[in-house]
Amino acid sequence: MFENLSYLVLQQYWWIIISLLAGLLVFLMFVQGGQTLIYTLGKTELQRKMIVNSLGRKWEFTFTTLVTFGGAFFASFPLFYSTSFGGAYWVWMAILFSFVIQAVAYEFRSKPNNFLGQKTYEIFLFLNGALGTILVGTAVATFFTGAEFKVDTMNLVDITSNKLPVISTWEGPANGLEAVLNFQNVALGLAVFFLARILGILYFMNNINEKEIFARSKKQLLINTIPFLVFFLFFVGRLLFIDGFAVNPETKEIFMESNKYLNNLLQMPIALILFLVGVVLVLFGILKSIVKDSSNGIWFAGLGTVITVFTLFIIAGFNNTAYYPSSADLQSSLTIENSSSSFYTLTAMSYVSLLVPFVIAYIFYAWKSINNKKIDTKEMEEEHHLY
Amino acid sequence: MLESLDLSTVDWSRGQFALTAIYHWIFVPLTLGLAFIIAIMETIYVKTGNPEWKKITKFWMTLFGINFAIGVATGIILEFEFGTNWSNYSWFVGDIFGAPLAIEGIMAFFMESTFIAVMFFGWNKVSKGFHLTSTWLVAIGSNLSALWILVANGWMQSPVGMRFNPDTARNEMVNFWDVLFSPVAVNKFLHTITSGYVLASLFVIGVSAWYLLKKRETVFAKKSMIIAATFGLLSALFVASTGDGSAYEVTQKQPMKLSAMEGLYEGKTAAGLVAFGVLTPGKTYDDGKDPFIFKIEIPKMLSMLGYRNAAAFVPGVNDLANGNPQYGLLSANEKIERGKIAINTLREYKEAKKTKDTIKARELALNFDENTVQGKAFLADYFKYFGYGYLNNPKDIIPNVPLTFYSFHIMVGLGFYFIIFFVLILFFVYKHDFENKKWLIWLSIITMPLAYIASEAGWIVAEMGRQPWVIQDLMPTVAAASQIDSSAVIITFILFAVIFTALLIAEIKIMTTQIKIGPKDGGTN
Numbered sequence: 001m002f003e004n005l006s007y008l009v010l011q012q013y014w015w016i017i018i019s020l021l022a023g024l025l026v027f028l029m030f031v032q033g034g035q036t037l038i039y040t041l042g043k044t045e046l047q048r049k050m051i052v053n054s055l056g057r058k059w060e061f062t063f064t065t066l067v068t069f070g071g072a073f074f075a076s077f078p079l080f081y082s083t084s085f086g087g088a089y090w091v092w093m094a095i096l097f098s099f100v101i102q103a104v105a106y107e108f109r110s111k112p113n114n115f116l117g118q119k120t121y122e123i124f125l126f127l128n129g130a131l132g133t134i135l136v137g138t139a140v141a142t143f144f145t146g147a148e149f150k151v152d153t154m155n156l157v158d159i160t161s162n163k164l165p166v167i168s169t170w171e172g173p174a175n176g177l178e179a180v181l182n183f184q185n186v187a188l189g190l191a192v193f194f195l196a197r198i199l200g201i202l203y204f205m206n207n208i209n210e211k212e213i214f215a216r217s218k219k220q221l222l223i224n225t226i227p228f229l230v231f232f233l234f235f236v237g238r239l240l241f242i243d244g245f246a247v248n249p250e251t252k253e254i255f256m257e258s259n260k261y262l263n264n265l266l267q268m269p270i271a272l273i274l275f276l277v278g279v280v281l282v283l284f285g286i287l288k289s290i291v292k293d294s295s296n297g298i299w300f301a302g303l304g305t306v307i308t309v310f311t312l313f314i315i316a317g318f319n320n321t322a323y324y325p326s327s328a329d330l331q332s333s334l335t336i337e338n339s340s341s342s343f344y345t346l347t348a349m350s351y352v353s354l355l356v357p358f359v360i361a362y363i364f365y366a367w368k369s370i371n372n373k374k375i376d377t378k379e380m381e382e383e384h385h386l387y
Numbered sequence: 388m389l390e391s392l393d394l395s396t397v398d399w400s401r402g403q404f405a406l407t408a409i410y411h412w413i414f415v416p417l418t419l420g421l422a423f424i425i426a427i428m429e430t431i432y433v434k435t436g437n438p439e440w441k442k443i444t445k446f447w448m449t450l451f452g453i454n455f456a457i458g459v460a461t462g463i464i465l466e467f468e469f470g471t472n473w474s475n476y477s478w479f480v481g482d483i484f485g486a487p488l489a490i491e492g493i494m495a496f497f498m499e500s501t502f503i504a505v506m507f508f509g510w511n512k513v514s515k516g517f518h519l520t521s522t523w524l525v526a527i528g529s530n531l532s533a534l535w536i537l538v539a540n541g542w543m544q545s546p547v548g549m550r551f552n553p554d555t556a557r558n559e560m561v562n563f564w565d566v567l568f569s570p571v572a573v574n575k576f577l578h579t580i581t582s583g584y585v586l587a588s589l590f591v592i593g594v595s596a597w598y599l600l601k602k603r604e605t606v607f608a609k610k611s612m613i614i615a616a617t618f619g620l621l622s623a624l625f626v627a628s629t630g631d632g633s634a635y636e637v638t639q640k641q642p643m644k645l646s647a648m649e650g651l652y653e654g655k656t657a658a659g660l661v662a663f664g665v666l667t668p669g670k671t672y673d674d675g676k677d678p679f680i681f682k683i684e685i686p687k688m689l690s691m692l693g694y695r696n697a698a699a700f701v702p703g704v705n706d707l708a709n710g711n712p713q714y715g716l717l718s719a720n721e722k723i724e725r726g727k728i729a730i731n732t733l734r735e736y737k738e739a740k741k742t743k744d745t746i747k748a749r750e751l752a753l754n755f756d757e758n759t760v761q762g763k764a765f766l767a768d769y770f771k772y773f774g775y776g777y778l779n780n781p782k783d784i785i786p787n788v789p790l791t792f793y794s795f796h797i798m799v800g801l802g803f804y805f806i807i808f809f810v811l812i813l814f815f816v817y818k819h820d821f822e823n824k825k826w827l828i829w830l831s832i833i834t835m836p837l838a839y840i841a842s843e844a845g846w847i848v849a850e851m852g853r854q855p856w857v858i859q860d861l862m863p864t865v866a867a868a869s870q871i872d873s874s875a876v877i878i879t880f881i882l883f884a885v886i887f888t889a890l891l892i893a894e895i896k897i898m899t900t901q902i903k904i905g906p907k908d909g910g911t912n
Binding site for chain 2: 114
């Protein structure tokens with residue numbers, strides 16, 4: 001089946017999967033957003049317990065999605081993996097640290113004699129929530145603004161000079177941290193941070209049955225929506241009018257094209273429609289929750305997030321665009337064609353991707369069976385396994 | 388290139404990977420084995436309906452949860468370190484190596500994380516049958532994740548199912564099934580997961596023995612012990628047989644590693660297996676000193692195990708470094724020369740492509756095409772030694788012999804001890820005489836840390852013994868690293884060391900507290 005597709009179609013198929021995983025990951029970062037609100041929304045120990053336990057039953061999905069996202073990116077576009085991770089060392093390491101401390105925080109938080117104390121584990125959750133979202137957003141923004149790397153496979157065969165034979169090298173001294181000097185990158189980071197908080201709030205409104213938490217959530221929803229809109233619109237507004245990194249489909253040469261990302265939206269109307277639908281769904285989810293006290297806003301805003309992020313990735317990589325552009329050496333920029341795995345590997349992995357609907361089905365089934373009612377105070381008293 | 392190069396980035400990256408892998412491996416084997424032990428216990432509960440078994444299951448499940456979380460925390464780093472610290476590696480073999488990592492996520496991690504939630508939160512929400520199925524799926528999921536990462540590791544030790552593409556300057560997969568079913572990968576998988584079962588069994592026995600020492604929870608402790616000792620004995624026997632299979636594969640695919648494991652410097656026919664030995668300190672491969680101060684050998688056994696032939700010749704470190712024409716072994720210098728020719732051929736090809744010298748490029752490309760006579764010869768005689776081209780000296784191909792030797796012998800020695808230990812436990816538990824045997828109770832407690840030592844020692848053999856290779860014969864570790872400043876890696880190394888140590892202390896404190904609380908109220912579970 002997949003072996004009959006062209007190499008380019010397989011590369012596009014995998015870019016679609018990566019984009020979808022990215023969308024799902026940002027949606028699932030409601031866990032991270034929620035982690036930054038434990039003390040804002042929970043004023044009593046019991047309320048905080050409900051919040052942490054509500055998140056604690058979902059954090060592994062975000063975590064697993066992140067790991068799968070990394071693995072899938074590695075398998076399908078290994079040159080990105082080696083270039084970005086090995087180059088923007090500090091950014092990725094900071095992200096990883098924030099996830100390391102998250103992974104133990106839930107399980108260890110309320111256990112007796114836990115060495116670092118409950119507060120420390122809560123700080124871990126906060127750090128993960130803030131750093132994880134801001135840095136992921138900032139890193140993804142470099143997909144549009146560029147990063148300081150060079151790729152030269154000739155380095156591999158250089159055994160006479162006095163340096164490591166490394167193909168991908170970072171040209172700046174800050175190893176990725178320089179991304180924060182570009183406010184457009186930071187704006188996306190902050191937009192993701194506030195979006196994650198919005199999604200976290202909507203999730204609590206859906207998952208926790210407690211009046212005070214609900215009321216505070218509603219209030220916080222408005223407070224977080226404003227900065228989200230400011231940063232998001234700033235990012236998108238600039239994105240539409242900056243010069244983008246285009247690829248000549250014939251020569252494969254990279255060149256700067258004005259309004260490239262706006263052009264991508266206009267030249268791929270389906271992307272434009274999806275983008276608008278995504279943004280509208282996010283806003284609808286928020287508004288519905290504010291105006292109608294609805295508790296199912298998370299589904300609209302969540303779906304909207306998946307679609308919006310998906311579309312952003314599509315316009316980063318499709319329509320002859322370099323998805324990981326190099327500001328240090330234009331021709332080193334990564335495209336879905338020059339950075340992908342071989343035809344064989346993409347084909348084999350495409351068969352593996354057929355498992356995904358099956359995985360989603362069992363996740364849905366398993367969760368429905370244990371999670372069909374909201375968390376309430378009664379459950380906190382009766383449940384033995386608590387975070 | 389090695390001699391004049393600043394290797395601190397490579398060394399610290401190795402240190403960081405070793406640190407994170409060693410920490411990760413403190414937690415993973417317990418997860419692998421305890422998951423099955425819990426599943427067996429819950430099965431007995433469902434079959435018998437005896438609530439005592441539910442209590443037992445829930446108690447061990449609590450310890451499982453604590454251990455699982457920290458395994459996850461240490462595991463995520465490893466996946467991304469391939470990119471952050473070994474970026475050249477990620478490109479050179481990412482086409483093959485990335486696939487198992489992705490499959491691990493899709494196939495195993497989601498299964499684990501979904502059903503672990505049912506396992507912990509589903510007791511009163513789903514049917515007994517569904518709960519039991521979920522517990523088994525957690526066990527299967529965690530072992531499946533081990534499968535994929537061990538397939539990836541096995542491939543590094545014995546690269547198969549791929550060809551080199553000179554245009555992309557990387558190895559590309561041509562046969563997925565060869566990668567998955569490579570004998571090295573299969574043996575490694577079976578050997579490693581069953582060693583996890585042994586460790587988990589020893590953990591359960593050790594904790595149970597502590598209750599017997601304190602004269603509490605005796606029924607619980609003995610029931611747990613029976614399960615663990617039975618499961619452990621079967622696993623330990625399996626570990627021994629897959630260990631034999633692994634050693635056989637090492638002999639065939641990584642002869643230098645085998646020589647280091649055995650401290651064998653001068654090759655010989657009908658070689659004996661060192662059962663116990665003390666190495667001469669400070670020995671170098673060419674100093675002519677006796678490698679051993681003292682050793683006890685089982686005659687002909689090494690030839691037998693390595694080649695299934697008691698008279699076979701087993702090459703030693705010196706045969707592999709200096710060459711041995713009688714047995715058709717090339718010297719390291721010869722391989723280094725050939726590797727350099729392979730690298731230079733690739734360089735010429737790439738230069739020809741760059742200068743658009745199509746005739747020359749086409750001619751040189753034939754060297755990398757296995758369907759041509761020229762290509763077949765070049766791949767077999769030169770490209771096979773590609774990685775050697777990055778080295779300069781015969782000593783570069785020799786791993787740390789004492790570390791490999793002692794780690795190997797500690798692992799094997801403890802492995803056999805565990806078999807005897809499980810038999811003893813089963814014997815006295817069935818005789819209903821266990822509580823009176825103070826020495827055996829203490830032995831059970833002392834044996835618990837030995838399981839961890841054996842398990843880590845196994846990985847040291849596998850990973851230190853294969854140096855200088857990150858991919859056997861194709862890429863030395865030195866050529867695999869990222870180009871980052873060593874100070875950056877030093878800082879992250881220290882951060883990891885501090886945070887993992889803090890988390891380990893936290894885990895041990897939480898676990899021991901839960902053990903002290905005991906199964907009476909099932910812990911906080």
